[in-house]
Amino acid sequence: MADIFTLAVNDLDESFNVQDTRNYGLSMVFNEAGASCSFLDFRRNKYLGIQHIKKNDPDSGKNVAGAKPSFEDFLKSAFSSLPWLKNQYKSIKIAYEGTKSTLIPAPLFDVKERDNYLRFSFAEGVEEKSFSDHLIPLDIQHVYAIPVTVYNTIKNHYPMVSMVSFASVVIESIWINYKNRINTNRVFLHIRENWFDLMIFDGHRMSYFNSFAYQNREDIIYYLIFVMEQLNHNPENMPVILLGNIEKNAPLSELLYKYVRHIEFARRNDAFKYSHTLDHFPSHFYYPLLNFQICGL
Secondary structure (H helix, E strand, O other), X not given: OHHHEEEEEEEXXXXXXXXXXXXXXXXXXXXXXXXEEEEEEOOOOEEEEEEEEEEXXXXXXXXXXXXXXXXXXXXXXXXHHOHHHHOOOOEEEEEEOOOOEEEEEHHHOOHHHHHHHHHHHOOOOOOEEEEEEEEHHHOEEXXXXXXXXXXXXHHHHOOXXXXXXXXXXXXXXXXXXXXXXXXXOEEEEEEOOOEEEEEEEEOOEEEEEEEEEOOOHHHHHHHHHHHHHHOOOOOOOOOEEEEEOOOOOOHHHHHHHHHOOOEEEOOOOOOOEEOHHHOOOOOOOOOOOOOHHHOOO
8 A cells, every 4th residue: 555655755844743632723725736735833823734645656666566546545554654644633724726717707606507617618527526615805716527437536535624625725826925915916926746726916906817837838938928928917917926836047037038027936924834854845836835824714
């Protein structure tokens, strides 16, 4: 079972105590390729670290020959090796990182139409359940889908915890941290593995949000410039704030500087303290995960 996953990131403060998790906040982001977790000590208002658990590719050679583990197998194996993930916590927040979602203005939203909202934009695939998050500060309903097998597996391990969409966490965490600092147009570009999120604030409101799949850095540039031009925003004048999995001196950053004049990298929320174990991560890495606990979701 141990070959089912790899503990790709395991940066925990020496003060992390598995016997003291009732005073911690656990934030978790799941997708079908793995899970990421952060631990917040509420008494010290300090993040104690991050773990990233990656489900091994059946073709990578790390799994038992012929085995094709399910998501349930993956979680059972991870929780067996990292038993504190099943401990009691003061707060547990869980987000699912999916590929099907859409935004509906709250006054126009009808909960009975959630499935139809998704069918309008996406083809039907595996059996799924539809959900919605009310982003209260923006008065928007974020409608999304979670595969039934994944949903049931997570609920089996965390029956009392409600799941939300990872994109909802991205939107609300950026809104909370920047709402009082944005009085002009801003673009937020959040880079994930194989996907990126593009958000535009027009003064004090969100005027655009979408998530895009990409295969190379040129795809990201294309969608970014295309969306800005369609909305009559000039890349020469409009600042872009970068978050997520992008290094400051990486080829993608260098390419962005060719097309966008004003670029800055997001900073960590200075309302919290952070373990020294996180010092080797750039401040804009794991942004939603390190701000999940402040969201009202």
